[in-house]
Amino acid sequence: CGWLQSGVKLPEILPQGWVSLRAALWLLGLCAVLAPVQCSPDRPSWRYISTEVVIPRKELHQGKGTQVLGWLSYSLRFRGQRHVIHMRRKRLFWPGYLMMTQDDQGVLQTDHPFVPEDCYYFGYLEEIPFSTVTINTCYGGLQGYMKLDDLAYEISPLKHSRKFEHTLSEMVADASTMGPMHRPGYEEERDPLLSPANITAAPRMSSKLYMFHEAHMKGVFQSTNAFYRTVNNVTASLRSQSAYFQFYSTTIFPAFNPHTAVVFSTVEPPDGAYIPNLYSFCHPANLVPIATSGKNTLTVALYLCFLIGRSIGLYYDYPDCVCQRRTTCIMNGYQSLTDAFSNCSYGHLQHIVSRDISSCMFHPEPVYYNKSMTHERCGNKEVENEEQCDCGSFKECYSNPCCDNLCSFTEASICDADTCCTNCTFSKPGTLCRPIRSMCDLPEYCRGISKTCPRDVFMQDGTPCGEEGYCFKGTCTDRSVHCKEIFGRGALNAPDQCYTINRKAYRFGFCRRTSWSVRFIACSQQDQLCGRLQCTNVSFLPPLQEHVGFHQTHTLEALCFGLDLHRGQGAVDYGQVKNGALCAPGKYCLNTFCNGSVSEMEYTCFPQKCNSRGVCNSEDNCHCHLGWAPPFCQNTGYGGSEDSGPPPRLFRSVPYDETILVYVRLVFGRLYALIAAVLFGVATNVKTIHTSKIKEETVLRTEQRPRQPFLTLG
Template sequence: MRAAWAQGLLPGALWLPVLWTLLSPACCSYGPPGWRFTSSEIVIPRKVPHRKGGIKMPDQLAYSMRFRGQRHVFHMKLKKNLLPRHLPVITDSNQEGMQEDYPFLPGDCYYYSYLEGVPGSLATLDTCHGGLRGRIQVDDFTYEIKPLETSSTFEHVISLLVVEERGEASQRCDIGEEETKPVFEDLELLGSPRAGTYYLWRKHPKDTRVMYIVSYSYINHFKNQTLVLEHVMIINSIIDTIYKPTGFNIRVRFVLLWDTTDAVSLEINNAFAFLRNFGRWMHSTWQHRVSHSISVLIAGQLIAEKNHYAVQGAICNDRWAVLFVAARRFHVFLASTMIAHTLGHQFNMAHDSPHCLCFRRTHCLMTPVPNLQDTISNCSYPATHQWVLKWDTCMWQLNVPYESFRYVAPRCGDKIINQLEDCDCGSFKECASDKCCGTDCMFTPGSKCNEGDCCQDCKFSPPGTICRDIGGICDLTEYCDGQSEKCPNDTYIQDGTPCSPRAVCMRGNCSDRETQCQALFGRNIKDGAAECYKQLNMIGDRFGNCGMKSQRGGPRIVKCSKENFMCGMLHCSGLSNIPGGGEHTAFRHLSVRYEQVEHHCFGYDAHFGTELPQMGMVVDGAMCAPGRFCFEKNCTSHVDLNFDCDVRRCNYKGVCNNNHNCHCMPGWKPPTCEEKGQGGSEDSGPPGGRQQRLRTYIHVDMHRIIPLMLARLILYLLSILAGAIPAIKSAVTNRLFKVVPEAKPPKKPPK
């Protein structure tokens, strides 16, 4: 007979396995945590004064602490602009709508760090909540540091983090190893080579603006949105540290929380199909609202039995710049590494092979089995380098989710002419020198204007006064109309009008290839041989192309066709020395051979990051074939420009302007130049007669000559004064210290 306590316990004990079996699919289907701490130690960080050249650096900190058996100094540099000033956090509301909030999230407390005297060490720390928190990487060891709760002496705990070993097959990343699907064919354009004239000559940081989406399962697991947002900030900061050496800044664009339900179903048995659905939803819902570089889904469950997945080389693509990572059972440090690894695939990085190396690490970021790696290998740098050298708006835009405009109440003195003001000369001091505009923002008595190209002595310039003279043989003169202080809009001869034997007018300029070569390299320089254009521009590389075709994901270099090779990159000849093109430019010298004759081809490349023109390309308007000229890298004819204004329409007494109106020669009246008149066009303003034009030139010249004459007169007077000063000084000295001559003895009288 059993004891009473045994009889009472047996029924519950028998039911326990049954309850565990029923509950385990719901509670534990995702498995236990995939990480653990193997050791911990208590440290007390001591702040070290951080100075550089005797100057205190406000964005840098240094802490000294003892761990791993010796004292280490952590040097910390503040990460700036990691997240926008007002970060939008969007959540699902109970009414199936979106609610937008701007919670306070400190952005000036995240640091990039390293250990003094420990090569290859790397740390991502923050001081957002008091004390030091973050990840420390020393060789292959990953540590977590955080403040010790309830400590009154600034104690911190540093713990060694390890990832639980599982089967390599379940951990292995298979992105890029599967058979390429037909839908990826368009994405091959994303791997375009470096741009010709858009080539970057040195590393320029680019902003990868990330939109983070957090799934319902992840939020429901932690049941704390503040903690979830903190995870997102930590993850982004660690990824930013990993990609810092490549020239990419990883920025938080905004955060979307699926806190009631997942907008895109995660219950799917194909990872690629999920990315397709997720990308379509992002494109239709958010791409047109807030532009971003990539969308990252942080999920709380496996998707199609995968921890992470992305499309190879698809960043900046409207529909495929998406990835997911199932991060619930992983430490936030491991989740960061997995996202960084998957992001690497978006940058078209391949998995590291056995010969790939990174400094003081056994495995690098793109190892086929992601772990806690934090360093990019020598094999992965070329892929990132290609992206750094590419032009794409999704990598160059500032990380500002929404444009904001300050409201400024209109007032007199702001130098903006408002509705009730005649003029606005600014402050009292500025208005003191303006005789046309008073401090009450009204014209002074008798004044009609105070500024403008057609305003002279507070009055409108007489009709026919030249307000914008010609800038070249393809430009036209504009005249004041006597009714306004403004000069008419700039006009020029219609594009396509011949202006020289080798060029036509284009946007007011007349330039052929030889003129362009001389402008770049000096006199006596000639246009390059036709073989330079034919052999180089039809290759389609940095040294010869027909420009770039802009597209999301990076521009694609365009090689010239047989019809357009004379309209691509400019090639010159006759250079005897290497010129200096200035900052962000590069000089090139190539040679080609045709029929046993060697031709030397010289040219320039300009860095597109500056505001330099595309000086390395043939200008529009240069002749490329008989009766044809270059226009937007194509050898075209007048028909393609809608050249519909013939000089016969102007009776051979004028030319057509860019508005397709006749600009008549002096002595003929617009619009048809048939009757006698003053000349000009309906767009240029009425030109004055010969005497008026002469008065205009005299007026302009006198404004230039009078200051010059006054300056010369002042210099002349100063030179006279400077020469007279020594003579005056000598005369004054002699007068004050006059020397009395000795008295001569009297002459003896003659005997």
């Protein structure tokens, strides 16, 4: 079933560990487990209707000059046109999965069979939406299945071929041998919460939303024949009174506590002879039998998906149920070669995981020797073991200058996506790496000698904030401030009457809920102020996270507003009263209990220590205001503290464009030249005027001089 959902990575086998609920529903791919099973010569429930000989041609993906690890692409021609399949190696293998068998003496044996990890691939056909491909290359060729809408194909190497030839056969279900999945005359009693009108109503929760659901499923594979032969009836041996069932419920179930156990048999039972009870998972009656006779890997995996779906509590599909680009769906009343669950099944699952019957799937109890389904690998964007960096997929690594697709730094790089990393090297001192997140938080800056941000520090617990609150672990406990963060300006803390809602134990009013249960635990009268936050004076409804709702409740004193929390989607719970909020004289809330003592709150740093020029932080050191230097804010400086890294040194800089500067210089140069020319002209003209006046005055004086008389002699 590793191929049973397009574009989703699924494990090949039921692992010795934790598996996501979605993967369990798609059934963890039995190709690796069922490949060696020998089918009996009984009439099969499927047949081939056409077979072609194809020659797959390998295409290489290139990334930064090297072949991208884990990816394969082949082009092959069938159905009259060329198709390209893209596949990546499956990453969720668990080589040491648990298998329990019995020898010919009936002795129970546990084994961890070897399954190769590097030759199983899943993928899709290019330009065909929701197509799925699952292939293994463990034996030198391509062997597996392809699903294109309602068409199913099996591909396998052609024996003794020297040209890499393969046979590609189209498979169809044999309607004459595939009867109903239930006993004749069976009528299913419907859950009143899951009426056809409700379950097929649109819109419905998308299958993608279950990808990262917190619920998990465990399982045990069993393959045993000798014990069945003593009973000679598989169906009878699985009844609660049988010796085999008693052995399973008293020996296997208490030891491993599997959510669902699968029993493989090469002889019995026939399909439909034994259908698990609804909601039998997490119960000693969770055995799921399946016969491998007359079936190939594909049909066994599909039928097992159906059986485990019934064990979880999925009802048969109604006539108007639909699935993605498929005519029939897995929970159809008649078996077919389909690989998709319907919208009805997703609706059933939504109700199952939100009701108490699914509580065991949320229990954090370790399974199978404390080993979890967490694989450390290159490409998951998590730096693990000897990895220097992890840039993710090959496409993301191609555009990353600091990290390559082998999870190593590129040449001359010393960091990648760290908080104090810029252009593949350490950020400059004073670079902001953790901004202020609330009025009680303090900023942190890079030191220039490390790729990581300094430890998070915040204002000391007990520092006043808001009108009726104080800082506690970096957040302000003022309830009105909290209401404004959710419902906007004007929202206020509701009267105490509204907090009586927290004593009703429902989604909008409760104190606690354990991670493995869906039941709400009501608040006691003493703790009711420590449950869900209740606000009033709300005039604005902000956009909320997906699956988070709000309530509006009328009380005698006010109109109350609050939020609920949808578990399992990774949503942040903004609707819970914060730790540190006052709940009684001298008491504050701590983990939904009103038992914290204000008098015991450590407040050892006082403003006098910082000379009233800073605040005390969570390390009992001074965080100085801008203009003063740590540690005691006595001398001038740039602010900050010894714990938060050096703040930036503020210099005023004016950016300029050199082109503009050239034009400015040219304009001013010409202006200077013009001024100089004008001044020179003026100076020259003044000299000429002065010279002319001197000459004129000289002439006038000469003309005005009196003439002496001439003497005439006789």
